[in-house]
Amino acid sequence: MADPKAGGIVKKGQEEGLELAVALLKEFELPEGLLPLADVVEVGYVKETGYVWIVQRKKVEHEFKMVSKLVSYDTEITGFILNKRIKKLKGVKAKEFLLWPPVNDISIEDPSTGKIHFKSLAGVTKTFPIQAFAAGQ
Template identity: 75%
Template sequence: MADPKEGGTIKKGQQEGLKFAVSILEEHGLPLGLLPLADVIEVGFVKTTGYMWILQAKKVEHNFKLIKKLVSYDSEITGYVEKKRIKKLKGVKAKELLMWPPVNDIIVEDPPTGKIQFKSLAGITKIFPEEAFAAGQ
């Protein structure tokens, strides 16, 4: 099987990596605060397939205040980015009552409604206002 990272652009370090991750989100019409990263080691993106990977020094938990939702980001996050969507996402979990179901699909509604959907393999779909994931949230 071919390496999904083959032919990818790689940026190393917190500043370059974060800037690159935000530019990928922006280019695909996704909220810029979707991936609150810390201690970024590497961010990579393969333009032809949309494959993106992010390596951080450690797991990060972020509380999205507007929607009162705690989200966990593993030290390695991978997924396929396309217009208004991230699919086959790995490494992101949202706290749901006492469980942490993995989020594997993020979709910004198109035509725009100001809403964003999060789907898990467990069949849970949650819809939130996009503004909850704006930069700085």
């Protein structure tokens, strides 16, 4: 199997890595606060396939206060970024009661209704206002 990272743009370190991550979110019309990253080691993106990966030193838990949602980001996050969507996402979990189901698809309707949808492998979809995931939330 071919390396999914082959031919990718790679940025090392917190500053450059975060810059690339935010630039990708902007380019694909996704909220900039969607990936609250800390201690970034590497961020990469393969334009031809949309494959994106993020490596951080430690797991990050972040609460999106506007929607009272606790989300966990693993040390490695991967997925495929498209316009207004991230699919086949790995490394992100959202707390639901006592469980942490993995989130594997994030999408925004086009034309936008101001809502963002998070789908888990179990087929459960949660919908929230996009502004809850704006930068600084």
